[in-house]
Amino acid sequence: MSDSPCSIPISHTPLMSPKGAAVILGHSIKPGELAIPIAPSKINMFGPRGACLISENGPLWVADTGHHRLLGWRNIPATDYQPADWVIGQPDFCHEGQNAKGIAGKTTFSVPTGICKFGEGLAVADAWNHRVLIWRTLPEDNNVPADLVLGQANFTDNQANRGQKDAAANTLNWCYGVFSIHNKLFVADTGNRRVLIWHQLPEENGQSADLVLGQPDMISHNENGGDRPSASSMRWCHDITLWGEHLVVTDAGNNRVMIWEGIPTANNTPCKVVLGQKNFISVEMNQGVYFPNASSLSMPYGVAVIQNQTQSQTQNKNQDWLLVADTANSRLLAWKKPSLIESLQGKAADIAIGQNNFQSKGENRDYGLPTRNSLNWSYGISTCGNKTVISDSGNNRILIYSPLSFL
Numbered sequence: 282m283s284d285s286p287c288s289i290p291i292s293h294t295p296l297m298s299p300k301g302a303a304v305i306l307g308h309s310i311k312p313g314e315l316a317i318p319i320a321p322s323k324i325n326m327f328g329p330r331g332a333c334l335i336s337e338n339g340p341l342w343v344a345d346t347g348h349h350r351l352l353g354w355r356n357i358p359a360t361d362y363q364p365a366d367w368v369i370g371q372p373d374f375c376h377e378g379q380n381a382k383g384i385a386g387k388t389t390f391s392v393p394t395g396i397c398k399f400g401e402g403l404a405v406a407d408a409w410n411h412r413v414l415i416w417r418t419l420p421e422d423n424n425v426p427a428d429l430v431l432g433q434a435n436f437t438d439n440q441a442n443r444g445q446k447d448a449a450a451n452t453l454n455w456c457y458g459v460f461s462i463h464n465k466l467f468v469a470d471t472g473n474r475r476v477l478i479w480h481q482l483p484e485e486n487g488q489s490a491d492l493v494l495g496q497p498d499m500i501s502h503n504e505n506g507g508d509r510p511s512a513s514s515m516r517w518c519h520d521i522t523l524w525g526e527h528l529v530v531t532d533a534g535n536n537r538v539m540i541w542e543g544i545p546t547a548n549n550t551p552c553k554v555v556l557g558q559k560n561f562i563s564v565e566m567n568q569g570v571y572f573p574n575a576s577s578l579s580m581p582y583g584v585a586v587i588q589n590q591t592q593s594q595t596q597n598k599n600q601d602w603l604l605v606a607d608t609a610n611s612r613l614l615a616w617k618k619p620s621l622i623e624s625l626q627g628k629a630a631d632i633a634i635g636q637n638n639f640q641s642k643g644e645n646r647d648y649g650l651p652t653r654n655s656l657n658w659s660y661g662i663s664t665c666g667n668k669t670v671i672s673d674s675g676n677n678r679i680l681i682y683s684p685l686s687f688l
Contacts, residue, residue, distance in 0.1 A: 297634055297669060297682045301653025305361045306343070307678030309651055319677060321348045321377045323364035329672045329679055330582075330660045331396040333403065337666035340419065342403060343679055344393040344661075344672075348377040351393060351405065353420065357668065358681065367423050385410050385439040387426035395458040395469065395520065395661070400482050402428075406459040406468065410439040411452075413459055413468055415483070431468070432456060434487045441472060442502075448473045450489035450499040458531075460521035465544070469518045469530070473502040476518055476530055478545075493548050494530070510535055512551035512561040520584045520661070524603050527553075527622055531605065533580045535564040538605055542622055554626040556605070556616065557581060566609065567642075575629035575639040579609035585662035587615075587669065602631075604669070606659045610642040611635060611675070613659060635659065644675060651676040 307326040319327040327347030334341050339357040343365075350370030354363065368374050370390040371381050380389040395406035402416040405427075412432035416425065430436050432453030433443065442452040448470075458469030466479040468490070477490035493499055495515035496506055505514035517534025528541040530552075537557040541550065555561060557578030558568065566579040573579060583606030601618040614630035633639050635656035637646060645655040657675030664670070671680040 299654060301655075301682075302671075302680035303683050304358050304363070304681040305653065305678055306358055306363065306681070307676075308362065309676070309678060319347070321345075321350070321371070321375055323352075323374045324362050326352070326677050326679070327377075328674045328677060330394045330674050331406075332661055332663045332670045332672050332679055333396040333398060334663045334665040334668060334670050335398055335419065337668055340421075341670065342396055344396050344405065346392055346394055346674070347677075349379050349381070349390045349392065350377070351390070351396070355421075367420065369420060369424050372424075379409065380439075385412075385437050387414075387436045388424045390414075391439070395456075395460075397459050397461050399461045399466070400464070404459045404461060404466070406456045408455050408457050408471075411441045411454055411456065411472075412439065413453065413456060429483060430486050431483055431488060436486075447500040448475070448496075448502040450477075450491075450493075451487050453477075454502065458518070458520040460523075462523050467521045467528075469521055471518055474504050474506070474515045474518065475502070476515070476521065492545065494545060494550060497549050499548075505535070506549075510562050510564050512539075512553075512555075513549050515539075516564070519582045520606075522584050522586055522603075524586050525601060525618060529584055529586075529603065531581045531584045533582050533608070536566050536578050536580060537564070538578065538581055538584065538603075540622060540625060553622055556625060556628065556630075559627045572640045573607070573610045573612075573642050575614075575633070576627055578605070578607050578614070579642070580607075581605050582608045582660050583662040583672070585664045585669070587664050604662055604664070605630075606662055606671070608658050608660055608674075611644045611656045611658060612642070613656070613662070613671070651678070653680075 326345045330346040331344035341354040343352045352365035353367035355366045379391040391409035394408045402418050405414045414427040415429035417428045441454040455472030457471045460467040468477045475495035478492040480491045519533045520531045522529050530539045537555045539552040542553040567573045567577040587602040603616045605614045613634040615632040644657040660674040661672035668683040
């Protein structure tokens with residue numbers, strides 16, 4: 282890569298097919314249409330922010346955030362605009378409204394966002410109900426009730442931090458992200474400016490977390506820990522993944538991605554490096570200038586890891602990529618995993634997806650109509666095998682890429 286990656290076009294051998302998504306879900310605006318229909322249906326979505334592909338063949342679950350519901354496909358969709366098979370959160374496919382226009386319960390949502398596999402089941406960050414809902418086994422029907430709730434004592438309460446002034450190990454406030462791996466659960470407790478970790482998958486309602494990142498203790502909730510930005514503080518943490526053995530958190534409010542060496546075992550452990558900023562105290566969008574470059578970020582929300590087997594004449598090897606939804610720049614950025622995590626500090630991305638070059642930031646490339654390879658406020662990312670699912674929130678749609686073309 283050259284010394285000025287922001288001035289060069291995107292690689293001709295991209296991480297994902299330059300033809301764009303193989304399958305599009307949701308109604309796409311067409312020439313002559315003034316607006317995209319957002320009335321709920323088996324097809325239409327309104328600002329979907331999260332998705333979870335359970336296996337390469339499905340099921341697929343999508344957080345249809347603006348309609349306050351989950352949509353489920355029994356198998357990975359094979360055709361554009363394929364209708365969903367299941368709905369959770371509304372009495373049927375044609376209704377919408379926070380908590381189905383009633384009170385919170387085992388099958389309702391208010392701004393569901395993050396969604397992930399949880400053991401043999403599913404976990405959903407129900408952001409504006411300030412809770413995480415958990416299904417011990419995967420739902421396979423409409424309005425299957427959740428088995429567990431975190432952040433609240435029961436399924437009907439929904440106040441931030443359970444109505445208390447301070448946070449606690451068993452409370453949540455605008456939790457937007459959820460991630461589970463190795464029998465651990467991670468939650469981006471966004472409104473409390475922290476990430477909570479359960480060392481074992483929770484088994485009881487309202488179970489307390491074991492560890493906190495971003496705050497000095499379990500009761501603090503100030504922005505950036507009440508001080509200047511640092512390697513341990515957060516402003517608007519949003520999504521979580523594991524890159525090999527390294528924990529990764531998108532800190533959208535500080536316009537950066539935080540990466541730890543391994544999984545922290547102590548409260549408030551500082552991260553090792555950040556992407557999107559030159560150091561740990563800088564936090565401006567696109568590093569303080571209007572246009573982005575290959576090493577800058579503007580409100581990064583989603584993050585995921587892509588793994589692929591690459592072949593050469595001399596060796597076969599696994600190649601891991603970190604894929605970040607650079608949301609306000611309407612693009613995805615990808616970094617190839619280095620041998621030493623320290624070398625990532627402030628590093629330029631290897632690939633950009635959704636824009637013509639590293640300096641572009643317009644929705645749908647040049648503020649045009651959405652196409653198969655354009656993005657508009659890309660939000661969440663889910664990967665499984667050779668498939669990548671992107672929540673293209675500003676276009677009210679889900680993009681499924683397959684197969685991937687790796688460098």
